[in-house]
Amino acid sequence: MATSSTSPKPSVGILSIGDMGVGIARLLRHHGYEVYTVGAGRSQHTLNRIKSAQIKALDTDEALVAESDIILSIVPPRDAVATAQRAHQACHSHTAIKRRQERTGLGRKLTYVDLNAVSPRTTRAIGALFSTPSNHLPTSPRLQGIRRSFSFHRADSESEQPELQPVGVDFLDGGIIGGPPSLREDQTWKRPSIVLSGPRHSEVLPSDFTELLNVRVVGDTIGAASALKACFASLSKGMIALSILSFTTAHQAGVLPALEEHLREFNPGALAAAKSGLTGMPPKAYRWVDEMRQINETFVEEGGFGKDVLGETHGVFDGIAEVYKLIADDTVLGEERVESRKRGTEVSDVVECIGDGIKAKKRKVAGDNWRRNWS
Known part of the structure; x- marks a missing residue:
């Protein structure tokens, strides 16, 4: 992904729209970014938040993968694994693959940033999910202990079609330190620190994006940001x-x-x-x-x-x-x-x-x- 300030702004998907998610969405929208989330199955309270923050609500995970250049996972720790599984399954959807190819061209990877408060061990296992074609996480008793039943919002069943290459994913480890972004009376933004680690971070995230979100890189390995x-x-x-x-x-x-x-x-x-x-x-x-x-x-x-x-x-x-x-x-x-x-x-x-x-x-x-x- 290009890092020049003259490049088009990436579209950002956020899962999900809690206090932190909506704060980051408002910060991004204030600076001209398109922000998406999945609205299907959410409470009226959350749908009102989505509308007030001018976020585009999509019906399925496949649509989110297709329309987003970057997905930020910001959910309670108990949901981090299930949320990654949702994105992983959507990356194998013919609907998402074809729409993404129409929008971005062949070979354009999705960047998935896990910003959840989970251990380095859990983060590494989630990262491994995106590097394997399997629909299941690597075997881990601890992961089985924190997995939570999650209602997938998927598109209608797809008929038999030729095998398509799944959407490629660059995975980054992250964490949020501080409260949700908020706009001060002087129109400047109070922002938390988003700590980040992982390979190719400077290549897959534009510099304007990381500066806006107050990103601080703490290492090149998956797990360092989660540890901090x-x-x-x-x-x-x-x-x-x-x-x-x-x-x-x-x-x-x-x-x-x-x-x-x-x-x-x-x-x-x-x-x-x-x-x-x-x-x-x-x-x-x-x-x-x-x-x-x-x-x-x-x-x-x-x-x-x-x-x-x-x-x-x-x-x-x-x-x-x-x-x-x-x-x-x-x-x-x-x-x-x-x-x-x-x-x-x-x-x-x-x-x-x-x-x-x-x-x-x-x-x-x-x-x-x-x-x-x-x-």
């Missing part, structure tokens, strides 16, 4: 999890005001970070469950902090994943949306909701145990 993202997120989201444990326990013990008083005097930075993290966390907790598990895998696989080194305590971030799972599944905080906050905007309400969730979870577990013992 995991290490960064472990500090920020790990600290929020510790704040959940600390502040909720202080509330339950009746010493929360005293905890805040002592933090204000002896560690004001920690108090400010804890308050911001606790009140900002609720709408995102469900996304962080699998991200914490992927971080744990990164620490084991890349850092060497496995069972042979740390014993049975090696799954520290697997435990943190359960903290966020409690928030998402067993408290009213899990129902929050970024655009329409109702609960958890104050620390006192966050810990109150978590305390109620703990009680409800204990009652549920006790009831399940009673039923098992009775039977």
Whole structure:
């Protein structure tokens, strides 16, 4: 792909349109890029987002592959594998192949950038998917553990046709550090850092595109960007999890005001970070469950902090994943949306909701145990 500023802007497909996806879409649209996504099967809430951001909604994955020069995968970690499988299958569709050839000519590759918060091991397996003709991921127990049933939005069944060469894919590893892009009052953009790694990155992504998205290349190998993202997120989201444990326990013990008083005097930075993290966390907790598990895998696989080194305590971030799972599944905080906050905007309400969730979870577990013992 040409990198000259005089070349036509590449068309960009985004899967999917969550808070980060719509922020990046708005940034790209503001600067004249065509942005596509798949609208079929999405909620009315998401369809409204798509319309408000002036994104073109397509009916199938095949159409997205055909119309996009670059696809950005920005989904919850639990969906990263299934989303890659969707794109991979669409690249083998006769409909997509023919339409893409009409639009770009023969041999034009698609660039697929995985920007999800997954481990280097998962990223490498996804990358391997695009380099093999198989419709299945390489065998991996861990991948099987995070795969999620996904509803494919495919074109109608194609009749028997001569074999066509699948759409070629250049795969890049990425991660997003920071919040979604947003337009400031002075009409400049606040942007996160998009870290990127992989071969031929400078050849397959135009320089204007990477500058606009604030891309920072951290290596030529698949997995480097994912490792950096995991290490960064472990500090920020790990600290929020510790704040959940600390502040909720202080509330339950009746010493929360005293905890805040002592933090204000002896560690004001920690108090400010804890308050911001606790009140900002609720709408995102469900996304962080699998991200914490992927971080744990990164620490084991890349850092060497496995069972042979740390014993049975090696799954520290697997435990943190359960903290966020409690928030998402067993408290009213899990129902929050970024655009329409109702609960958890104050620390006192966050810990109150978590305390109620703990009680409800204990009652549920006790009831399940009673039923098992009775039977």
